[in-house]
Every structure is written in structure tokens, then in C-alpha cells.
Amino acid sequence: MSEPPEMTTFMHGDHSKPDGYVKALGPDTGLARLFAFFESDGYSDPSAAWQAFTSTWNWAAPLTTADPAAAFGPGPVVQPAMSGFTLSGAWHVPSYDGTAAWLALPLGGGEQQGRHATVAHGDPDLFVVPSEALRSAVRGFDDGVAGPLFRLEDVHVPAGFVTHSAGTPLRPGDAAFLWTAVAALALGAARRMTDVLAGSAPNTASPAATWPMPPAAAAELAAMLHDERLSLAAVVHGAPSVRQGTPSSVEERLAPLVRQAGHAVHQVVASVYEHALASGGTGPRRALVPLIEGSAPILHQARYVTELLPPDGRSSPRRAEQGDYRRISG
Template structure:
């Protein structure tokens, strides 16, 4: 039921509605909301993709680490994607190559974990010497082969190939959804800050939380107005409206990061055991969302002519 409803709030829905739905979802449970989003929607689909390539048959190794994943292994770019990856900013590493089939909504919603990991093209090494010697670097019908060793991929840069592929034209939907998740997760953190006991503090946790929540509220209203304007823009005005919206998303990302950091740091002096700290748990749950939102405009620009800021995932 929840998966079907998420599909209704998709790329063709009013982006202000998308923002509101995902904000409620992020506020309820940031970790589950992010897993749902990446299970249902494959935002990495427009990126150049590499697939596992190891003559020994051993697959790539992906390990969970603090804040994300560590990826190692040998990968191959398809011929059509080789030049694109070299010149592009981002590359998707796909563990599997299966296309999503009709009727797999249940499986897509319940995938065990991500199988696409996005990295900056800056981490790409030159083709390995052994690949060159064996002819695998540029063989007939094959693309460039390269090897990665313990490359860090933030949790927010992982998604599922089983999700419905999204294109560059779906950028407004993606921005609205991830901004909603981030606003909701940050608001949940201010709620937790309100509940802290801090006798004698110059400003009570509740007072600090109210100020932070007000900043979130004002930024959310501003973003909602931009989303409404982009959705209503005439075809000829849409690229300019989406470029302005992209800058608004960047600003919202900075504000959300500041609110999360301020809430965590303010509550630091008034909290007990780290093992029982609700703020730590909430920050951990929201980390992938914040990681992705920071680069959302660069990862999925609305138009290749729209200027973007170079991102680096390292």
C-alpha cells in the first residue's frame, strides 16, 4: 500500500505535494523513508555506468563503513559510456545489470540493499597494466577496464537498479522529494532537542529548537514557492525557472545542514550516555539524505546547459 502511494507522488505530481509528502515521511522515520525512496526510484539512471569485470569471476567487494560504503573491484565501462565517463563528473558502479520488469513493485520496494554506487569521476584510475596487457582495456565490443580499491561512497550516493529509472527531466521531482526528506529529518531532530532537560542553560533546548524550526519553516516556504513557479512556468521559461530552483535547492541544503549541526552541537552538553543518545540516532538516520541533498543539483541537473558546481565525493 505504501509503495503504491509513493508511486502516485511521483515525477508527474505537483512538486509542492511531493515536497509535503516526503517531509512527512522523513519526519516519521528518515532511515526508512530514504530506503523507500531509493528502492522505488533509481535516480542514477542518466549517469554513465560501469559493470563488474573480473576474469577470475570474483565479483566486486562492497563493505558497509561509517557513513556509507567501501567499494573495491574491477569494473568495465561500456563502449558508448567510456568517453562520457571520462568527461563527465559522475559514474555509476552497478553490481547487477538486470532491468526492472513490469509488475516488480513489491520486489523493488523490498530490496535487501543498494546495488548502484555513484562516485566522482575523479576517483577513476588509468586502465590497469594487466588489463592493457591482456587486451581488456580496449577489446572488441568492450570498454575501458579499471580497478578500484576501498573507494569510499557516501550512503546517500547508493541506490537500487530495481527502482524506476529517473531521467534528467525528472530533476524537479527528485529535488522536491529529497528536500522534503531532509526538512522532515531536520525537524524531527529539533523535536528531540525540545525534549532535552537543561536546567540553568542560558537558552533552553526548547528555545533553541524553536529558532531552528522557524528557520526550517521559512526556507521550506521559500522552496515551495520556487517549486510552484517552476511547475507553472511556460515551456520556454522552464530552463531558467529550473536553474533558479536549483540554486534554491542548494541554499536549502546548506540551511538543513546548519540546522542539523546546530541542534546536535547545542544538545551535546545536556545529553547522557552516547549509547542512549536519541540525537545521535536521528543524525545517523538522516545522514544519507543530507549527503545526497548536498549534491542533488549536480547529480541530476535539469538540463546539460545549466551550470553546476563541481562536486567531489571523496
């Protein structure tokens, strides 16, 4: 099967120019062009691509957002942790009725000084957690206006559930944009891993005879990703931008394919990681482990992207309790 036209020509992101990044590709861009761009961007440099995306687009903007409760003690504290961050502090959740599957917890304006770390201007400052995190939190004062007060202590937030409040806010109706971008980034990152495994990625050495994965197995992983790319490219082919009005039929076909692509990418990455570890300290491990770690935020997001931002703010058919996001290691 040949590649759809949109898959044959890629644009590479200029991560040093966020303004240009915003104007070039966003909710006003056709889905096919978005998919081609972000798949290529994820392949080129997954870590830089994700940093540019979350710095440019505040994908958490449509979620229920809490307010830091600075008057009730020290402000929120964030600390880097394995594959993400730990978050502590107190927040008011206005009009919280327990129905929102996900909540966005901001650190607050300006530089935040915590017990363990300083989060400076320009660093991620908006953290998304499942509403279930509040069930075990300490609930406090409610003045009827600010909403109930919740205190969290060292809640783990994967890197893929963190974004920048200074980014351009997405709208509830921009779900298909986020789905397309994240799925494409994940597929691109995984494609680079299989190419590194095969020794065909740019700036990588040819595979040595001691590489633990047989060429046929590596080719099978690459073929799986190829099929997922074709399936998604076919759905978004000719689709307008979300701001022009993505047909509901496209969203209905896109959502399950995005979820399917996310699962396929995790299968590929798990297999690649297993073989990288089996190689000990040789070339595969040195090349692949940093790439996998740099791609982890994309993989976190890809697993739950259709639940994080359902179309038009509707409740997700697969709520957060279907899985514990804290167990995702990327």
C-alpha cells in the same frame, strides 16, 4: 508569513507498499504536492522514508553507468562502512571520455558474494562515485567495445550515493523531481530534530532543564528551517510535474534554493549534533544521535543533489571536484 496551501496538508507514505508509493507520487506529480509529501515523510521517519524512496526510484539511472568486469577476476565487493560502504572491483566504462562528473557502478545481477559481505536481493546494488575516483584507479585492458577497465579498491561511498537498480529509472529530465524530493526529505528530517530538541516531536519527552541548548537557540534553528521551507514552497507552488514540462524558469529558481536548503540543513544538524554530544548520555543524546545517523543518507544526497542530476543530463556548473564527497559525515 503564512504557509502556502500545499504546506498545510500532508500525506504520509506507506513504506510497506512500494507499488502504491510509485503510483501516488513521482515525476507525474505536481512539484508542490511532492514537496509537501516528502517533507512530511522525512519528518515522520527519515530512515524509512529514504529506504522507500531509493527502493522505488533509481535516481542514478541517467548517469553514465559502468559494467562489472566479471571476466577479469572476482566480481565487485561491497562492505558496510561508517556512514556508507566501501566498494572494490573492476568495471568497464563504455565510451568513457572523462567528461562525466559522476559514474554509477552496479554490482551486477543476482546475489553478490564478496570477501567481506554478501549483498542479497533487495539491498542497494548501485553505487555512485565522482569520476575523479577513476584518476587514481588502475586502468587496464580496453577491447574498444566494452571500454577501458578500471579497478577500484575500498573506495568509500556515502549511504546517500547508493540506490537500487530495480527501482523505476528516473529520466534526465526528471531532475526537478529529485531535487524537490530530496530537499523536502532533508528539511523534514531536520525539522524533526529541532522538535525533538524542543521536546515537541511525537513520542518524545518534554525537554529537561539540563538540556544544553537554550530554548531561544533551538527556536532560531527551527525558524531557519521554516524560512527555507517557505522559500521552496513558494517556487514550486502551482508548478506542473516534470513529466508535464517544468518551465526552465522554475528549474533556474529551484536549483539555488535546493542548494541553499541543503547548506541550511547541514548547519542545523551540525548544531543539533554538537549539543547532543554536549549532553553526554542524557535524553538529548539518546534521542537525537540515532535520528541524525538515520538521516545521514538524506544529508549526503542533499549536499550534491543538483550536481548528481542536472536538468536534461547537462553538465553541472559546480562539478564534483568542488568538494570531496567522501568527507561528508552527515
